[in-house]
Amino acid sequence: MVSREIPRNDSREKLADAERAVDKLKKEVDGQEAFGVFDEFIGPLPEGEIRYSDYAQAREGVYESEYDAKGEARAFPEGDGKFRDASTGQFASEPGDYDSNKYYNEKFENTADSEKSYEDMTLQELAKKWGENDRIDDQSTVAEILTVIDDKIREKSESMGWSKETLDLHYATLADIADRARSTEGGDNREANPGNVESREDIAIPEEVQEKLKGLRARLAEALAADDTAEEYSILEEMTKAINSIEGISDETRQKLLDGISIQEVVGAEVDSDVESDAKPSLEFVIGSVVTVERTSGDRENGWTVTDILTRSDGTVVYEVSRPDSESDGDLVKNVSAENLASWQSGPEAEAVDEDAVLEKIDISDLEDDLEKIDSANKWQGAIDRFRPSYWASRWNTSRFMKRQIHDEMTPEEQNKRKNRNRVLFFVGGVALGILATKGYDLIQDAMNSGVGADSLPTDIGTGTGAEAGGDLGVDTGVDFGADNGADIPLAPDRPDLSAQFNIAPGDGGIALFNRLGLTEAQWYEAQGDLISKFPSEFYQPDGMAVRINSSGPLSSEAQEYIRTRFNI
Amino acid sequence: MLEDSVAIKELEIENLSEEQQQNVLDEYKMQIGEALAKNLSEEQLAEFESIINGDQAVIDSWLAGNRPDYLNDSRYQEIAEATSADNPENVTPDKVYATTAWLEVTNPDFSSVVESVKKNIKANISDFTG
Numbered sequence: 001m002v003s004r005e006i007p008r009n010d011s012r013e014k015l016a017d018a019e020r021a022v023d024k025l026k027k028e029v030d031g032q033e034a035f036g037v038f039d040e041f042i043g044p045l046p047e048g049e050i051r052y053s054d055y056a057q058a059r060e061g062v063y064e065s066e067y068d069a070k071g072e073a074r075a076f077p078e079g080d081g082k083f084r085d086a087s088t089g090q091f092a093s094e095p096g097d098y099d100s101n102k103y104y105n106e107k108f109e110n111t112a113d114s115e116k117s118y119e120d121m122t123l124q125e126l127a128k129k130w131g132e133n134d135r136i137d138d139q140s141t142v143a144e145i146l147t148v149i150d151d152k153i154r155e156k157s158e159s160m161g162w163s164k165e166t167l168d169l170h171y172a173t174l175a176d177i178a179d180r181a182r183s184t185e186g187g188d189n190r191e192a193n194p195g196n197v198e199s200r201e202d203i204a205i206p207e208e209v210q211e212k213l214k215g216l217r218a219r220l221a222e223a224l225a226a227d228d229t230a231e232e233y234s235i236l237e238e239m240t241k242a243i244n245s246i247e248g249i250s251d252e253t254r255q256k257l258l259d260g261i262s263i264q265e266v267v268g269a270e271v272d273s274d275v276e277s278d279a280k281p282s283l284e285f286v287i288g289s290v291v292t293v294e295r296t297s298g299d300r301e302n303g304w305t306v307t308d309i310l311t312r313s314d315g316t317v318v319y320e321v322s323r324p325d326s327e328s329d330g331d332l333v334k335n336v337s338a339e340n341l342a343s344w345q346s347g348p349e350a351e352a353v354d355e356d357a358v359l360e361k362i363d364i365s366d367l368e369d370d371l372e373k374i375d376s377a378n379k380w381q382g383a384i385d386r387f388r389p390s391y392w393a394s395r396w397n398t399s400r401f402m403k404r405q406i407h408d409e410m411t412p413e414e415q416n417k418r419k420n421r422n423r424v425l426f427f428v429g430g431v432a433l434g435i436l437a438t439k440g441y442d443l444i445q446d447a448m449n450s451g452v453g454a455d456s457l458p459t460d461i462g463t464g465t466g467a468e469a470g471g472d473l474g475v476d477t478g479v480d481f482g483a484d485n486g487a488d489i490p491l492a493p494d495r496p497d498l499s500a501q502f503n504i505a506p507g508d509g510g511i512a513l514f515n516r517l518g519l520t521e522a523q524w525y526e527a528q529g530d531l532i533s534k535f536p537s538e539f540y541q542p543d544g545m546a547v548r549i550n551s552s553g554p555l556s557s558e559a560q561e562y563i564r565t566r567f568n569i
Numbered sequence: 570m571l572e573d574s575v576a577i578k579e580l581e582i583e584n585l586s587e588e589q590q591q592n593v594l595d596e597y598k599m600q601i602g603e604a605l606a607k608n609l610s611e612e613q614l615a616e617f618e619s620i621i622n623g624d625q626a627v628i629d630s631w632l633a634g635n636r637p638d639y640l641n642d643s644r645y646q647e648i649a650e651a652t653s654a655d656n657p658e659n660v661t662p663d664k665v666y667a668t669t670a671w672l673e674v675t676n677p678d679f680s681s682v683v684e685s686v687k688k689n690i691k692a693n694i695s696d697f698t699g
Contacts, residue, residue: 420618421614422599424602424614424617424618424621425599425602425603425605425606425614426595426598426599426602427602427617427621428601428602428605428606428617428672429597429598429599429600429601429602429603429605430598430602431668431669431672432601432602432605432672432676432679432680432682432683433573433575433576433597433598433601433683434669435669435672435673435679436575436680436683496680496681496684496685497684518680
């Protein structure tokens with residue numbers, strides 16, 4: 001497996017600077033013979049070292065170029081304009097040195113090309129390059145790619161405020177991608193894993209299911225980025241249901257698909273519930289912890305890091321652990337004992353899990369396409385954009401409301417006042433929707449999975465300018481919404497109709513329901529015990545797991561009433 | 570924008586052109602603002618305007634009077650996390666938080682107002698589409 005360790009080395013950055021300098025100079029002498037023309041060429045550079053001679057100043061020693069590179073000149077030109085290596089004494093034109101010159105020449109060219117392309121690449125593309133170069137054992141390029149990955153991840157981490165666990169997830173995902181890229185073309189003898197994409201390429205998934213799974217994967221990516229374990233497993237359950245809903249495929253094919261996401265028995269709620277009793281640690285609490293693993297052989301090994309927690313089909317929890325110096329990176333063990341967690345002093349004797357447990361690992365290979373979404377998955381990040389003056393300026397200038405309620409007979413002051421009022425009201429409406437959308441973050445995903453059936457919608461909506469509706473807060477829509485035109489909007493009824501929010505979509509969990517109702521996750525946990533007690537036909541609770549909703553469709557009116565009364569909604 | 574995506578789905582206007590969708594969304598937001606404004610005084614609207622314009626004195630004063638413990642609010646912390654970097658337009662967490670909280674304080678039932686407006690718009694779109 002490709003190491004997930006991202007090396008950090010200042011000298012690498014300096015090398016990159018130096019190589020940029022070389023690239024620039026090389027372009028200046030494009031078309032000339034590089035080596036042997038000392039006043040037109042800088043170099044060559046031993047790999048991994050920053051050694052440059054000053055441009056057009058041929059002398060041995062420590063130089064500083066007109067760019068940022070600084071260091072001891074190791075190869076330097078002699079009076080006849082030829083390079084001589086400081087350690088070997090060979091001239092560049094001598095046969096023994098020819099190949100190395102050519103190597104450096106090519107290296108500079110490759111560096112110039114790759115540097116530009118690496119910067120422009122997405123993280124998953126970089127990860128693939130990482131794996132491909134690792135496969136051919138080009139560790140210099142690997143290090144270079146890792147530097148770019150590291151920079152990109154660090155930059156995003158800082159801007160997004162990622163936790164260590166989120167960072168680990170990103171690195172782990174990238175490492176998985178790299179690992180697959182590394183093994184794509186020969187040289188890798190890993191056993192086939194049904195969780196890998198490659199093993200599912202021959203399966204024809206109905207288009208609508210593909211779309212649904214694609215949407216779910218995007219949601220999963222966001223949940224992973226948000227460290228929302230409950231949501232992750234809720235989505236995974238939805239994926240299972242989606243796959244199980246496919247008709248006309250063999251059991252074998254279905255199983256392959258299920259193995260692909262490996263979710264049928266992965267239940268995060270179980271882990272969560274264990275946290276409360278301190279019987280087992282939470283996902284967030286343990287991942288990244290250094291632990292001791294005791295194998296069935298009795299050997300105890302220190303220094304392993306927990307990288308994942310999975311639940312097997314029999315309900316037992318297994319831990320994925322890795323150790324940098326171990327070739328068996330990604331081992332699964334049943335139990336681990338912590339060395340440094342006060343609230344998790346020790347665990348039962350550990351034993352190695354048989355290899356088939358690997359099949360239960362959550363396969364994140366399908367998240368490649370969603371990496372960019374992970375990067376931007378922060379519900380408030382999007383919300384913040386609503387508050388940027390530039391956003392509202394653009395929205396306002398392109399909307400029709402600059403003239404709403406503004407009449408020719410108004411004085412300029414009155415018109416300006418009205419414009420400003422319209423602007424504020426427009427903002428109020430946007431903020432209201434933003435709050436609701438952010439609160440009910442799951443809503444968008446639910447909506448995305450619902451059909452519209454509006455193929456026959458006309459195309460001329462919103463093209464008219466409309467007549468003034470009159471009255472300060474009358475509605476001049478500019479869009480023909482009907483005769484009422486908003487004037488008779490019933491405002492703030494005593495009890496709003498929440499039937500739509502109480503309609504449980506397939507795969508919906510309690511948290512999603514409560515979020516949709518404007519309630520919090522904590523309120524769900526507060527109420528779940530009472531809900532299952534009062535409405536056992538509508539809620540159920542697998543052993544040791546969180547309470548779930550029994551079936552899709554509208555919740556009973558009694559249950560709806562209970563929730564509404566309890567939370568005064 | 571998250572709310573636009575949600576609204577497009579809720580209003581079931583996915584099949585409209587982007588321009589048409591935007592027109593409907595603009596109308597939706599405007600009607601919500603107008604409906605909510607019926608419960609607001611001119612002073613309150615002026616206060617809101619100051620907040621969205623980033624008047625720190627007004628923001629501080631409003632937060633002190635209405636959400637004195639806002640720094641410990643998980644929403645504020647989420648917002649602060651999201652605004653910690655790349656913020657060239659000075660969209661401060663205080664401003665964002667105060668804006669959202671202001672709406673909730675002045676219009677505690679704003680979600681039902683939104684719901685009513687949504688129904689009205691949806692109903693009229695349906696009529697229009699026959």
